[in-house]
Amino acid sequence: MAPSRALEQVGLPTPSAVIQPLDEQDLKALQQVGRHWNQALGPSLERLQALPVDPNLTRAPDAPRARGFSRFAPVVMFRPERPDELETTPAAIEPVSRVGRLLTGAKRVVIGPPLRSSAIVQERLRKLVALPVLASDLFASVAYGPESMLAILVVAGTSGLALSLPLAGVLVVLMLVVGVSYMQTISAYPTGAGSYIVAGDNLGERAGLTAAVGLLADYVLNVAVSVATGIAAITSAIPSLRPYTVVLGLGMIGLLLAGNLRGVREAGKLFAAPTYIFLFAMGLLICAGFAQAAGRGFAATPPPPIEPVEGLTLLLVLRAFASGSTSMTGIEAVANAVPSFEPPEAKNARTTMAWMIGILVTIFAGQMVLLHLDGIAWSPRETLLSQLAHTTFGNGVLYGFIQAATALMLLFAANTSYNAFPRLLYYMARSEHAPRSFLQLGDRLAFSNGIVLLTVASAAVFAGFHGNLHALIPLFAVGVFLAVTLSQAGMVVHWWRNGGRHWRRNLAVNGAGALLTAIVVVVAGAGKFTEGAWVVVVGIPLLIWLCLRIRAHYRSVHDALLLRPLPDEISQRNGAAAQDERIAAPTSRERQESPEQFEHLMLVPVERLDLANLRALAYAASLDQPLLAVHLSPDEEEAERFRDQWEAWAVPLRLELVHSPYRALVAPLAHYIEMLQAQRPEVTTTVVLAELVARRPWHRLLHGRLAPALRRALRAQPNIVITTVPVHVPG
């Protein structure tokens, strides 16, 4: 009956998250307000119920033809299981204009036909699809992590490089600790184990936001860095493409956009191949390397002697460790995406996490050991991976395959961000830390708004840095380790508070993880501060402040829109007494929740007495409420002319003639209305405006635009309702 309820219970995004359920108290207020309405409306309810048309459309022709001004496609509506409700067909979401329909057609070709909300349960990740979707970022990291670690160690010469294996060992321990730690987190938070939720839950709102904002920044940077690395690999192979770096990168980002708008599962399919090819290439390289090493009895070739530039200080070692730890950026992706897995979600996510860590450690450790065995030293001219492939395979087809697979992997590593960024924004929007529009699911049940925002942000960063990798790298990795640290610190608190089986062991694992990653954050942030990390260090607090402001706004709107039950007695008195009561009561403006609280004034600005203005007057008069016509005259002559017409018409409605000797219309009218409201703020003034609607857009230039201008001017004034009575004029 309601598949999405089940989904929501496991924390999966559903279309209905946009509208939140009422709590017990709200519901009680609603019931009281309803009782009050029924008393207030009394006998007039019958009039309100007597509809001139059949809302259930049973009387309607099956498909009314579009005619006159209508631009809507004829849509057949049919009734689903409940006979008193309606359902729209896909044609009902086609845009109304011809240009819009063309654009939509193009969109359909790129991202596919729209999916029904009920299809959401199908859009889950199988483990073999989840691996490439969620881990491509992590796997791609091993292509630059060891590289950047050895680039620092080499400064201390041969004695520095000798530390690479011990440091790699520490990193492997870190990977295992963080991996196990995340698996524990998934078990503890099976409905979504992201740092935002875990840190927010255990350490408070600001810690959660810090983690979230750090991750958001890193996702944007990951897209820019991955695309920049991938494009750099391509342009090294084909140097003539170098001038088009930015264009190629933006094209790649566009491709990611389109692929991800197609939806989670299709994006998985699209991006599975590069990941598996890369894994195959790495497996091949490591196996062949070890086979060769076994051939010579695992005797390590000594690296060429390198003169130290600096001494081997502790700071240098720490910086190398921090840089090496970029090999594990992207490790948090699975934990954020638990609800996207096929059920049983937590179990599948844990299994995938275990695979990921296993593969990561294998590739990373294998690579480091082979580098040691083959005596390969870091060189600014050739990447370590390329040197390794050269040593192992010479210069042939297999070398080319390794390089191509690496480039492809890097290019598609950006996709992990496309998965994680919108999902994180969804969770933030659900907690009102981000605009509500990030809750909406697009045509293909993907978070289109988040995907588009990520595309815009990363394209701006990429183009802003002209696709230059070296400028981007220092900004990277602070955010993600900040989030990982907070998440694990949160888990420490969680175990401390809640206990549970093996809580001491779990606490120790998470505590060790938190400590290690905290060191990485401090070292990375401080070590790279002047190289660009300051942007992130300054930017994160600003974004947190923005998120807090957004939440504050939503909270105050929520409070303002809370229902406030009215005393049931008011409407039981007779009219006059009730009215006095109402005026005396401290009813603030715009707090009317019930029909009898409205006291109306219909105000009709009349330009001249033609059909359009008379129609507006007649509409207002037909509602049987006090009516005031207002005319603005630019000069005495025109005032006289209008007065004559009004007297010829001779309907004794109240007319106010306002002279506007400076010929302005909107501002004086708005001010006049404000002065009326100053007399009785509790009166609701309905401004009834005639609006000529011409069929062709260029014809609109031939008519005044009073209605929109007045609507804008009166927007800020409380208790003013704007009613537009259109009069459609022919060609």
Add this chain to the structure above:
Amino acid sequence: MAPSRALEQVGLPTPSAVIQPLDEQDLKALQQVGRHWNQALGPSLERLQALPVDPNLTRAPDAPRARGFSRFAPVVMFRPERPDELETTPAAIEPVSRVGRLLTGAKRVVIGPPLRSSAIVQERLRKLVALPVLASDLFASVAYGPESMLAILVVAGTSGLALSLPLAGVLVVLMLVVGVSYMQTISAYPTGAGSYIVAGDNLGERAGLTAAVGLLADYVLNVAVSVATGIAAITSAIPSLRPYTVVLGLGMIGLLLAGNLRGVREAGKLFAAPTYIFLFAMGLLICAGFAQAAGRGFAATPPPPIEPVEGLTLLLVLRAFASGSTSMTGIEAVANAVPSFEPPEAKNARTTMAWMIGILVTIFAGQMVLLHLDGIAWSPRETLLSQLAHTTFGNGVLYGFIQAATALMLLFAANTSYNAFPRLLYYMARSEHAPRSFLQLGDRLAFSNGIVLLTVASAAVFAGFHGNLHALIPLFAVGVFLAVTLSQAGMVVHWWRNGGRHWRRNLAVNGAGALLTAIVVVVAGAGKFTEGAWVVVVGIPLLIWLCLRIRAHYRSVHDALLLRPLPDEISQRNGAAAQDERIAAPTSRERQESPEQFEHLMLVPVERLDLANLRALAYAASLDQPLLAVHLSPDEEEAERFRDQWEAWAVPLRLELVHSPYRALVAPLAHYIEMLQAQRPEVTTTVVLAELVARRPWHRLLHGRLAPALRRALRAQPNIVITTVPVHVPG
């Protein structure tokens, strides 16, 4: 009492021209409609008259303070002579936003404080001001007319140049004939003697439009050409400014814009000096030249012998004549501007015209005779005027003065267009050939819209041609002579039809003028066709077509908005019978002129049951008309949740629940409403929308924009009224 009525009688633009008076038949229809209303409203009139506020503001505090969302400046309203009417103070036209107020402040500094409509009578031209305002174009023409004539004659060598005096004689005759001809026209059309009116009156709509469009094109070109010539004169003197030609020209056009927005009279003051300096310089040059010639007994110095390049053909002579006739472009300015003169308008205009022609002939003839006496031949290296000044004054201060005065004059010749262009558009708009917005008088009682359009068009032409004079000249002069020809041909018809004193003589004068100027049009259009005149020849019919389409649209709107008196009996029957009658009668949609013709359906889209949506529901319910609430659900889960809330509220209003499985809101809702309307097209559906209004613009990003989107989507559908119930939310 009504000064502008007197103004209108003499044809002067008034602010009230925007709203045209009703004719006899319209007034009768209005009276009948009014009688019908009174019958239809009957006893409910009393309810409509019982206003909850005092519209005359006598109960209001003198100056209500701005508060809450209000951004309006507090304005004191006071009552003029009629005690029952109001008048706005200048503060009431201040814009509502802070940015707007800053911009307005800047505008006030440039163009001065706004003027009251009643100040329009003061903004008239005295003759001595009219001369520079209206004749600067004409006087500047003699700086390039002789030049371009002799440039063609020189091709035929010395024998060609010998024709310069005879051709100048013919041109003087042409000037006198056209001048006298225009003076006759002014007498015959004292309320505006422009070509548009005279040709339209006598030769029909299309002839009038042809003249008008020709003039409009030439006014734009005149600005571009004059500014280009003036800037060229400056950059010849200071060559380092040459790269800034376009910027300088646009700056000059901006100066003209600001000067003219200040209003007619101030513009006259601003631009009087250059004209009078130029006239003084020309007088000095001619007097000194003749004095020197008298000293040598008026013996003509023979010009240097020049070898002919071509033979002296009739075509060459005609082309030279056509080019020479550019000396009199701008001659029609006074006739267009008759109503701008101080009363007696026609007499003052005639006198000014006579002065203008006298001065023109004196300068032109004097210059031509002196060129002959001094034996000066055309040279591509130095202008004739410069050669003449050199010969007369040598190389001293006086030479510099003559050159500077000429450059200044050329630069300010553009101002004539600024006077004539908006005025012509006003006349066209009054006849519905141009958008109605050209009827509006700006803050300073100048036609701001026309002035801005001229600025934009001429700046675009100037920048498009990179300020290159030689590319612009061939486009020039066709339009103006087309207009002069049509105007004079119109006068021929006028005399033929209406007779009057000396009609034969008048007809002969205008006929001769028409014939001569027609020759100029043909020669200029054909001779310069391939050099660029084709743009004008093709463009003019297109613009005429556009003007005719504009008029056709206004006509059809006017017909659509005509009142159609209703039979008085309908409302005398009882309700039910009247309703049957109304349904049976062929009442087309949106033709309701009277309150009882409206049958209402209030349709309230409800997103959730919070205060904002309840307020919209309560507003709609308080109007006591049939009410239908509609809810759109993105999925089954959400539908169920809303159903529960609605049932908890328990007010038995009609709710229609529409499932929108593709999560779109606007298009399905619009289509649903269309399907309701298909059942009973005569029912007026009022869509009542709650709209959250946030105080800060960035907060608006945090809320959905359903109301504006729905308004756009429903715009095209007939008989749908949109009511926006705002709910202002805090910070």
